[in-house]
Amino acid sequence: QVHLAESGGGLVQVGSSLRLSCTASGFPFSTYAMGWFRQAPGKERELVGGIIRGGGSVFYAESAKGRFTLSRDNAKNTVYLQISSLKAEDTAIYYCAGDRSLHQIVELQSPEYWGQGTQVTVSS
Numbered sequence: 001q002v003h004l005a006e007s008g009g010g011l012v013q014v015g016s017s018l019r020l021s022c023t024a025s026g027f028p029f030s031t032y033a034m035g036w037f038r039q040a041p042g043k044e045r046e047l048v049g050g051i052i053r054g055g056g057s058v059f060y061a062e063s064a065k066g067r068f069t070l071s072r073d074n075a076k077n078t079v080y081l082q083i084s085s086l087k088a089e090d091t092a093i094y095y096c097a098g099d100r101s102l103h104q105i106v107e108l109q110s111p112e113y114w115g116q117g118t119q120v121t122v123s124s
Helices: 102-106
Strands: 003-007 010-013 018-025 033-039 046-051 058-060 068-073 078-083 092-099 118-123
Touching (some): 018 033, 018 092, 033 068, 033 078, 033 102, 046 068, 046 078, 058 068, 078 092
Parallel strands (some): 010 118
Antiparallel strands (some): 018 078, 033 046
């Protein structure tokens, strides 16, 4: 059974940093591209970025360039999202996702697998 478990969310202050983790099971993680999405209150879910299966190439949505860093550790079946200089507008539920194709994640935004999400609330 496929499972994507996000963790690391919570209540944080403006200007701080946060690292989200997503640990996968039930599929061959190292052969899958992975991605992160987020959904802010009252808004549609949007792509943050995606990372190829080997981790050597990362794509970021325009809104995520500069403060967001995706990485992965295939030995731990885990993908990470590091967010720095957090802003109030980063408040959202953050979801990780997986698909055999990075294109499916970052272009079609319709990955095969989704996690349940982790809430990040940025307060001032």
